Amino acid sequence: MNAPLILRLVGLRYKLLWAQTRTRNGRIALFLTGYLFALLILLLMTAGGLGAAMLAVRSGKAEAMAQAVLGGLFLQAFIASVITGFGINTAFTDAALRRYALSARDRLAARHLTGILEPVWIFVLGLYLGLATGLYVFGAGNFWLGVLAVLLLLVADYLLARVFATLIEWLSHVRGGTAILFVMLIGACMLPGLLIPRLARAQGAKGAMLAMLNYSPPFAAAALMANPRADLLHQFGVLAAWIAALLVLLAAIEKEAARPRSAAAAAVTWDDRYDRIASIFGPAMAPLVARSLRYYVRSNKVRFNYIAAIPLLAFLTFNHATTEGGGPHYFVRALGAFAIVGFLGTAVMSTNQFGFDSSGFRRYFLLPVPPGAILRASSCTAMFVGSTLVAAALVLWLLFAPVPFDARMVLMLLSSGVGGLCLFNALAIWTSLLAPRATNFETTFGNQLSLSANVLLIGGVLGCVFGTMALDKTVGSATVLSYWWTPIPAAALAIAFYVYSLRLGASVFVSRKERLLNTLEGRN
Amino acid sequence: MTPAIQVANLTKKYGETVAVENLSLTVPSGTLFGFLGPNGSGKSTTIGCLTGLLDPNAGEIRILGEPFHDGSVALKRRMGVMPESLGLFDALYAHEFLFFQARMFGLDEETARRRVTELLDAMELGGTGKKRLSEFSAGMRKRVAFAAAVIHAPELLFLDEPFESIDPAGVASIKQWLHKIASQGRTVFLTTHVLETVERLCQQVAIITRPGKLVWQGDITALDRDGTITHDGREFRTLEELFLHLTGERYAQLDWL
Secondary structure, three states: OOHHHHHHHHHHHHHHHHHHOOOHHHHHHHHHHHHHHHHHHHHHHHHHHHHHHHHHHHHOOHHHHHHHHHHHHHHHHHHHHHHHOOOOOOOOOHHHHOOOOOOHHHHHHHHHHHHHOOHHHHHHHHHHHHHHHHHHHOOOOOHHHHHHHHHHHHHHHHHHHHHHHHHHHHHOOOOOHHHHHHHHHHHHHHHHHHHHHHHHHOOOHHHHHHHHHOOOHHHHHHHHHHOOOOOHHHHHHHHHHHHHHHHHHHHHHHHHHOOOOOOOOEOOOOOOHHHHHHHHHOOOOHHHHHHHHHHHHHOHHHHHHHHHHHHHHHHHHHHOOOEEOOEEOHHHHHHHHHHHHHHHOOHHHHOOOOOOOOOHHHHHHHOOOOHHHHHHHHHHHHHHHHHHHHHHHHHHHHHHOOOOOOHHHHHHHHHHHHHHHHHHHHHHHHHHHHOOOOOOOOOOOOOOOOHHHHHHHHHHHHHHHHHHHHHHHHOOHHHHHHOOOOHHHHHHHHHHHHHHHHHHHHHHHHHOHHHHHHHHOOOO | OOOOEEEEEEEEEEOOEEEEEEEEEEEOOOOEEEEEOOOOOOHHHHHHHHHOOOOOOEEEEEEOOEEOOOOOHHHHOOEEEEOOOOOOOOOOEHHHHHHHHHHHOOOOHHHHHHHHHHHHHHOOOOOEOOOEHHHOOHHHHHHHHHHHHHOOOOOEEEEEOOOOOOOHHHHHHHHHHHHHHHHOOOEEEEEOOOHHHHHHHOOEEEEEEOOOEEEEEEEOHHHHHHOOEEEOOEEEOOHHHHHHHHHOOOOOOOOOO
16 A cells, blocks of 8 residues: 555645635634634533533443433534535545556545545544543543544444445436435435334334444444443444445445446437526526526536425424424424525525636626626526425425414415525625635535535524524414514515625626636636 | 727736736737737736736727727627637536527527537537536537637637647638638637647737737738748748747756656
């Protein structure tokens, strides 16, 4: 194995990360990341890790507590990676590494070593180590055994996220893959709600489940950390078996995904669906909207987010709704879900509207149209695609929501949907203009959004979901419904803000033309 | 006859760096005009300013007799541009991209489709109906970019390195089309580093050096006619000799190579 060269590539990865901090956005991101990292490490290592360890040891249930903490962290790191794309960016592709004197095995090692050394996984490692240190400090575990368990657990976590990300990436490229993804998503969102109550009622199910979980990576790691009587060979065997199985699976999926998918020679066929839809925007805008529409529909990232938006928000709405006064308060939660649903489906592109154009971006300024028309067309496309999600969500609500029909609710949900769509897309205009990023159109995974776009997207989802949750708890659904008219002026304000952003954005687009060119063509 | 391009005292800076300095240039209509210079001399920056991609810091530009700035929408409709980076939308198929370009430049749907089909056949890209532009080879991408520049039959065509990566048959076809365009009184403004091509193709040439300073402009048909170009009392038998003399490019010896 060419270890020196692989290590040099890892070093290059960090140099590239460091190089990103030379931009203004990069410096802000670095500052915030560093600040949050330090703060979270401090909090979690003391409260989450050391604190959990102290509690665990004092209660005499060190292993059970370690299982719960490690299981939670393991799942959260996996979900955060797969859903938000953190920690699974492909720093170097296999094709890019072929220019170096590396064998196939070396290239595999280089790719995954640079992958697992992404800052996100180092952060996860910090959390795991917090628990291991805590358990050792309070006398419930062997430190070096704990460190070894933590390292193996981290590898398993990274590999699991990679397997899923690669699988989804591959599925989004194959025929019928989108349908399979949709079924997988629905399953992932619905199964816990369906299975957990049944399992809770079934005799002996809990014991059987716990017995099964003993063969999971977090439980094996917990036993190594906190159970002095654990069969070390057995627990290490469990972790090693998981790592080996995931490696084999990952290699198989990567091999399948790497198969050339170049289209065979085919005559030109005119598919004017996009042009027909775009014609509703008028003859001047139609070609621009049709172009944008093709980008939205063909982007794996957008497709994945589009199909995931409704199931994900339905899951957050219905699984977290509490009961009060005999009926679930789905409606108030749904207000938040409706506000974000249209934006969530398109945000990966609408928050970075020109980031996917690569050198095509310069063509906009060669076209015989005012630059403002480009921005308008691009944003209107995002609004149009997002509005189909709002409409679909409303239809699904009317058909399936376990709430008696009330016209006020429908009006409120619709206003919330329209208002949210306008508000978030107005903000997306500003992230596209002020914090753009050159992005690879072909990838499905990896978080390639700028800091501002991430704040807007993640903050938007959390704000809407938890904001309405707080509203439900503090005010109550009956009061919310009695003020049924309030979302209407709010939506009108959001529309006005959107129109204003489009107008002002057009002049900013022109004044920042050269800066945008430099950034989007990779010269900044 | 109104010149196709008139540039007076054009200056473009990137921060403190001067990319083009006080460039004045006149390009007669109906010519194949070669715009030459070493790497980094400001050729692409000049084209950027002449096509509305970049905003000059100073100077005046007149295109087809009218003052030009980045908001000159009507003038842009009369121009075709093939930028150095090609400016393709990679998620589109070639025919979709060309149709988009044709529609943006005001062609009706029927004419646009007819020209797209004809251009794809002429460029030997007819079998790429299910291939996105991102999957095209460098040469194929260049052909598409050229097709996009000419699809609306512009009066003034800017081509930045049009022959790089294209196979000899493709280059021959493009040269013939360029001759045809010029013979119809339209103008081609091109940059390339292949001086033999310029020698055989262009009638007029301008040579600039870093940072975007014009050092020579003249008729090179004398090379065909007399076998030499005279400059500063010296005779040059090829454009390359003249170029190297003017730009001061030297052959560096590398002992280890």
